[in-house]
Amino acid sequence: MKAAVLHAPYDLTIDDVPRPAVPPGHVLVRVKATAICGTDLAIYKGKIETRLPITQGHESTGVVAELGTGAQGLEVGDRVVLNSVVFCRHCPTCFSGRVNLCPNGGLMGREMDGTFAEYVAVPDFNAIKIPESITFEDGTSLIALATVFQSHAKVNITPGQSVAVIGQGAAGLLQTRLSVLSGADPVFAVARSPWKLEIAERFGATPVIASGSDPVRTVADATDGGGVDVVIECVGGGQTLRQAMEMARPGGTVVCFGILPGELPAFDGYAMYFKELTLVGSRGMTPNDFHSAIRVVEGGRLDLAPFVTHRFSLEQTKEALDLVDSATGDTLRVVVTIEE
Numbered sequence: 001m002k003a004a005v006l007h008a009p010y011d012l013t014i015d016d017v018p019r020p021a022v023p024p025g026h027v028l029v030r031v032k033a034t035a036i037c038g039t040d041l042a043i044y045k046g047k048i049e050t051r052l053p054i055t056q057g058h059e060s061t062g063v064v065a066e067l068g069t070g071a072q073g074l075e076v077g078d079r080v081v082l083n084s085v086v087f088c089r090h091c092p093t094c095f096s097g098r099v100n101l102c103p104n105g106g107l108m109g110r111e112m113d114g115t116f117a118e119y120v121a122v123p124d125f126n127a128i129k130i131p132e133s134i135t136f137e138d139g140t141s142l143i144a145l146a147t148v149f150q151s152h153a154k155v156n157i158t159p160g161q162s163v164a165v166i167g168q169g170a171a172g173l174l175q176t177r178l179s180v181l182s183g184a185d186p187v188f189a190v191a192r193s194p195w196k197l198e199i200a201e202r203f204g205a206t207p208v209i210a211s212g213s214d215p216v217r218t219v220a221d222a223t224d225g226g227g228v229d230v231v232i233e234c235v236g237g238g239q240t241l242r243q244a245m246e247m248a249r250p251g252g253t254v255v256c257f258g259i260l261p262g263e264l265p266a267f268d269g270y271a272m273y274f275k276e277l278t279l280v281g282s283r284g285m286t287p288n289d290f291h292s293a294i295r296v297v298e299g300g301r302l303d304l305a306p307f308v309t310h311r312f313s314l315e316q317t318k319e320a321l322d323l324v325d326s327a328t329g330d331t332l333r334v335v336v337t338i339e340e
């Protein structure tokens with residue numbers, strides 16, 4: 001089968017590789033669509049180290065093509081979204097329910113071969129059925145939405161709370177919409193790009209332009225100087241984390257949703273003490289987050305249609321990664337689709 005294999009940073013080629021074996025309890029999935037996320041880009045650029053060569057890709061939908069011995073709950077032909085977080089189900093962390101943190105697991109396309117390939121074999125519980133109403137392309141956004149649900153489970157946003165979401169890329173927009181659905185009011189959507197803010201406004205948020213103005217001041221003015229209850233940082237940068245801490249009210253919560261770098265020169269430790277801020281980390285998702293994500297989309301409360309902005313074939317995977325790398329600001333979800 002064909003697969004997009006990374007041999008060294010930026011050195012990605014379409015190779016002929018053996019179709020994966022299907023171990024007991026696993027299913028073989030014919031991959032239909034894979035979206036590119038920041039983690040893929042970091043691996044592609046060598047910023048996250050992995051074993052090489054590796055088949056990249058991990059935000060995917062597809063069709064069950066073959067059942068391994070003892071695989072349960074699925075049939076050949078089922079349309080599925082893949083939970084790319086692999087976990088062991090036997091360690092203390094898994095028994096605590098936090099399977100996203102399993103030390104024996106990993107991420108497809110990082111610790112194990114991924115989904116920029118015609119086929120992938122996954123444990124049966126990592127393939128979750130999706131309804132006909134969700135297309136394969138749109139379905140790739142369920143993975144991002146599942147991570148958003150995971151972070152919301154940690155902060156429990158309730159009606160009447162105020163929220164600010166910094167960064168309105170695909171994940172930021174999903175954060176914005178889920179905050180609105182959770183009853184938060186107002187929800188401030190902060191971004192530089194007017195067209196992304198337009199989508200956020202359609203999702204029920206108050207847009208706050210971050211270029212040429214001071215978004216912290218705008219949010220402060222709109223909340224009588226008090227700040228918001230919850231700030232969700234979706235950029236993964238030191239400066240935006242600092243803004244998030246400034247936007248939070250005394251006693252507020254900052255969710256570090258964007259993947260932050262190891263060094264944070266702009267971190268305001270004093271604000272954390274003085275305002276008694278709670279900083280919350282969130283990584284990946286657990287299987288129940290997929291079921292929540294599917295229910296919300298299937299029920300028509302979250303429209304995934306605006307998200308996929310660019311489409312590429314498997315042969316064009318490098319082009320797709322280079323587009324995301326160029327960070328032109330006109331992309332949301334860039335998807336690699338595999339035709340029959």
Ligand SMILES: [Zn+2]
Pocket residue numbers: 037038039040058059
């Ligand atoms: Zn991802």
Ligand SMILES: [Zn+2]
Pocket residue numbers: 087088089090091092093094102103104105
């Ligand atoms: Zn485990």
